[in-house]
Amino acid sequence: MGTTESSIVDAARGRPGLLLVTLLGGLLLVDLAAKLAGVSVGPLGGSLSTGRLGSNLWNGLVIGLVIGLAGIGLSMTYSILSFANFSHGDLVSVGAFTGWGVAFLVAGFGDIPIRTLLSVRDAGSATSGDIGAHILATPGAVLLGLVTAFVVTALIALALDRAFYKPMRDRDGISILIASIGAALIVRYLLQFAYGSDRRGVTASVEASNLAFDPLGLSVNAHQLTIVVAALGLMVAMHFMLQRTKLGTAMRAMADNKDLALVTGIPAERVVTATWIIGGGLAGASGYLYVLLRGTIQFDFGWLLLLLIFAAVILGGIGSVYGAIAGGLVIGIVFTTSTIWIPSDFNEAAAFAVMILMLLLRPEGLFGGVSTA
Amino acid sequence: MSGDGSDPNGPGSTPDSATGALLDAARRSDLGLVLGTLLVIYLAATLLTFTNGLNSVVGLLRTLTFLGLVYALAALALNLQWGYAGLFNIGVAGFMALGVYTMGIVVRSPDPAFGPPGFGLPLPVGIVAGMLVAAVVGLLAALPALRLKADYLAIVTLGISEIIRLFLQSSSFDNFLRGTLGVGTGGGRGMGMPQNPVRELFLVDGQAGTPTAFGELVFGALGDGGLGISNSILIGWGYVAVLAAFVIGFYVLLERLGRSPFGRTLKAIREDELVADSLGKNVNLIKIKVFVIGCALMGLAGILWFGSQGNVSPTPQFMPLLTFYVFIAVIIGGSGSNTGAVLGGIVFAAVLFEGPRRVGSALRDVIDAETPSSFADALVSLDPVSLLAYATDNIAPLQFVLLGFVLVFIMHRRPDGLLGDRIETAAAVDLSERPHGGETDE
Numbered sequence: 001m002g003t004t005e006s007s008i009v010d011a012a013r014g015r016p017g018l019l020l021v022t023l024l025g026g027l028l029l030v031d032l033a034a035k036l037a038g039v040s041v042g043p044l045g046g047s048l049s050t051g052r053l054g055s056n057l058w059n060g061l062v063i064g065l066v067i068g069l070a071g072i073g074l075s076m077t078y079s080i081l082s083f084a085n086f087s088h089g090d091l092v093s094v095g096a097f098t099g100w101g102v103a104f105l106v107a108g109f110g111d112i113p114i115r116t117l118l119s120v121r122d123a124g125s126a127t128s129g130d131i132g133a134h135i136l137a138t139p140g141a142v143l144l145g146l147v148t149a150f151v152v153t154a155l156i157a158l159a160l161d162r163a164f165y166k167p168m169r170d171r172d173g174i175s176i177l178i179a180s181i182g183a184a185l186i187v188r189y190l191l192q193f194a195y196g197s198d199r200r201g202v203t204a205s206v207e208a209s210n211l212a213f214d215p216l217g218l219s220v221n222a223h224q225l226t227i228v229v230a231a232l233g234l235m236v237a238m239h240f241m242l243q244r245t246k247l248g249t250a251m252r253a254m255a256d257n258k259d260l261a262l263v264t265g266i267p268a269e270r271v272v273t274a275t276w277i278i279g280g281g282l283a284g285a286s287g288y289l290y291v292l293l294r295g296t297i298q299f300d301f302g303w304l305l306l307l308l309i310f311a312a313v314i315l316g317g318i319g320s321v322y323g324a325i326a327g328g329l330v331i332g333i334v335f336t337t338s339t340i341w342i343p344s345d346f347n348e349a350a351a352f353a354v355m356i357l358m359l360l361l362r363p364e365g366l367f368g369g370v371s372t373a
Numbered sequence: 374m375s376g377d378g379s380d381p382n383g384p385g386s387t388p389d390s391a392t393g394a395l396l397d398a399a400r401r402s403d404l405g406l407v408l409g410t411l412l413v414i415y416l417a418a419t420l421l422t423f424t425n426g427l428n429s430v431v432g433l434l435r436t437l438t439f440l441g442l443v444y445a446l447a448a449l450a451l452n453l454q455w456g457y458a459g460l461f462n463i464g465v466a467g468f469m470a471l472g473v474y475t476m477g478i479v480v481r482s483p484d485p486a487f488g489p490p491g492f493g494l495p496l497p498v499g500i501v502a503g504m505l506v507a508a509v510v511g512l513l514a515a516l517p518a519l520r521l522k523a524d525y526l527a528i529v530t531l532g533i534s535e536i537i538r539l540f541l542q543s544s545s546f547d548n549f550l551r552g553t554l555g556v557g558t559g560g561g562r563g564m565g566m567p568q569n570p571v572r573e574l575f576l577v578d579g580q581a582g583t584p585t586a587f588g589e590l591v592f593g594a595l596g597d598g599g600l601g602i603s604n605s606i607l608i609g610w611g612y613v614a615v616l617a618a619f620v621i622g623f624y625v626l627l628e629r630l631g632r633s634p635f636g637r638t639l640k641a642i643r644e645d646e647l648v649a650d651s652l653g654k655n656v657n658l659i660k661i662k663v664f665v666i667g668c669a670l671m672g673l674a675g676i677l678w679f680g681s682q683g684n685v686s687p688t689p690q691f692m693p694l695l696t697f698y699v700f701i702a703v704i705i706g707g708s709g710s711n712t713g714a715v716l717g718g719i720v721f722a723a724v725l726f727e728g729p730r731r732v733g734s735a736l737r738d739v740i741d742a743e744t745p746s747s748f749a750d751a752l753v754s755l756d757p758v759s760l761l762a763y764a765t766d767n768i769a770p771l772q773f774v775l776l777g778f779v780l781v782f783i784m785h786r787r788p789d790g791l792l793g794d795r796i797e798t799a800a801a802v803d804l805s806e807r808p809h810g811g812e813t814d815e
Binding site for chain 2: 017083084115116118119122123124164167168171173174175176177178179181182183184185186187188189190192193194195196197307310311314343345346348349352353355356359360363
């Protein structure tokens with residue numbers, strides 16, 4: 001918080017809510033400790049194995065990394081172009097479908113008709129087992145798919161920008177937001193038109209793909225490991241790009257203060273182009289990885305994921321790339337560990353509730369105030 | 374349109390009653406505009422289906438009018454929040470779900486033959502309760518959320534609408550309600566709606582085959598005894614008349630609200646919050662009020678819409694897509710204009726929502742080719758006819774693509790909607806022309 005008088009007043013006004021949330025969080029922690037110890041005191045406590053907590057945390061970490069990866073692009077477009085991009089979730093789906101089409105093409109080439117492969121099993125009757133895409137069986141195909149997802153989604157994001165958003169650069173955020181809802185509809189339903197509407201399995205099952213860590217009771221899947229490595233790799237690359245390159249510096253400048261950046265002669269349109277390429281590409285990659293994690297694909301999964309991505313971005317503070325990653329991790333862990341207390345019907349609702357609380361208590365986010373790009 | 378100067382009394386003259394407001398609207402040709410649009414839509418629909426006989430024409434017209442009116446209701450409620458006060462609420466679906474579910478829970482019998490139990494109270498109580506719950510949740514959402522920037526408010530309301538849907542979907546919540554209050558939501562299977570009173574107007578206890586005196590008269594003249602229109606369609610038209618009355622009610626309410634000092638403050642807030650604040654208006658209180666009123670109206674719109682459909686279920690009926698439909702209706706009409714909202718609702722329902730499906734299926738009947746099982750198959754066949762067969766058989770996704778393009782196009786070219794040239798009277802009197810002068814409405 002700042003040091004001016006008004007912000008102190010604001011902080012004081014926000015405090016009762018903050019206090020309540022802190023108390024609630026503390027209570028949950030105490031309850032968690034009691035559950036782990038197997039003690040029950042009144043409504044608190046119960047029993048919970050460390051193994052379950054561990055696997056909840058691990059699953060949350062994996063989902064969180066994917067959401068954070070998608071959130072980077074959303075956060076960047078939000079800060080540099082000043083609008084909430086509702087078509088971001090559908091870019092996530094674009095990456096998944098195009099990436100898996102190519103991964104299938106490589107994995108199942110020769111035995112299975114190309115139209116079945118490229119349409120991610122919409123046409124034809126081959127099962128995912130026939131195609132056999134799996135990181136252990138066909139690592140090359142899975143990696144190539146990831147690259148394709150990045151590249152194709154980046155191009156589509158750029159095309160959407162040129163067609164829809166560029167003519168609206170000087171308009172207010174809400175107008176562009178509405179246009180982005182239109183873009184989202186176009187992309188999502190073109191995907192449905194081209195790839196069909198049914199949910200289907202994608203990855204094949206391979207024996208011995210689970211690596212168990214016995215002491216913690218954790219079971220780590222080879223796909224989860226792939227996701228962690230790929231997501232962390234992309235995030236580190238992003239970090240170096242932002243901190244070490246001229247483009248990254250320009251992006252951070254644009255995000256911090258657009259007018260000042262323009263005055264200093266930063267080529268705004270070029271930075272915007274780069275933003276779409278990187279943000280869109282990361283969204284596509286995260287969609288591809290999300291399907292690798294879940295094993296199934298459906299035309300609107302990215303849209304359904306969008307609110308979680310927004311939650312991550314808001315949690316971390318809009319405009320902050322590192323905030324988006326941290327927010328993604330928090331949302332992912334809330335998503336999986338909330339099932340300890342509430343029925344699994346509500347884990348998504350819990351993540352949204354965390355987002356809403358954050359917006360109400362600290363709208364600038366966890367890392368608010370420091371715009372790191 | 375308010376800009377046409379043919380009005381002898383001056384556009385600023387105040388309606389002194391509901392009928393006065395209606396006449397006023399008609400004189401300024403707004404009503405004429407709406408009726409004209411309806412007429413064009415009716416003509417097109419008749420042309421599309423007249424070969425199938427009178428019954429299907431009247432049935433299609435009923436469907437189109439029903440959809441047009443329910444969208445108009447929802448669009449009017451949203452217009453109050455967004456058009457008047459600039460509150461970007463994209464949780465419309467959630468508030469409609471709250472209204473209709475509360476109504477269902479309150480009215481359903483305590484031990485029904487099937488489905489979740491309810492409180493078994495009369496229908497009017499249920500409707501009021503539905504509006505109240507929507508309003509209270511709106512209040513809870515608004516109290517803190519209105520401090521946020523417009524796009525944050527959008528995300529928060531979308532989140533709230535999804536939370537509402539997830540709760541209604543959840544079987545745990547259903548069981549919890551059954552355990553504590555003895556009522557239920559039905560979870561993912563949904564809930565049967567109470568009998569529509571309009572049906573009882575035509576049929577004794579709503580049972581088919583036992584018409585009331587009024588039903589006898591109508592069925593005799595237009596139904597089996599006369600023109601041969603099926604009874605269910607005639608009852609449907611009866612409900613359409615009720616909806617039309619509600620649309621008029623909403624319209625008059627919002628028009629009067631918009632012209633009141635309160636409404637002018639709203640528009641001032643939308644245009645420049647800082648100025649309104651500096652002039653001593655309690656901006657936050659006014660925003661909360663308008664948000665709550667809008668949410669109550671959305672609850673009512675949800676009741677009138679989905680409460681008449683026999684069965685409601687949280688998915689897919691109350692997905693955020695529903696909110697975007699309503700938004701498109703408002704945007705087509707131009708946000709801020711009540712006539713625009715009604716017109717947008719009607720145009721959206723007929724031209725964008727129902728139209729493509731009908732045209733698609735009509736085209737499909739003409740095409741003599743087997744539908745390929747997937748887009749890839751259609752492409753591989755290299756046959757434009759089979760591609761067209763696939764497209765017309767899968768018209769639903771293409772319809773959404775069309776909706777998307779319409780949204781983008783309107784935002785690019787006509788951000789003020791179809792009635793974009795409308796001069797909005799934010800002032801009590803129309804400042805662009807003042808033929809008699811000196812009139813005030815305070």
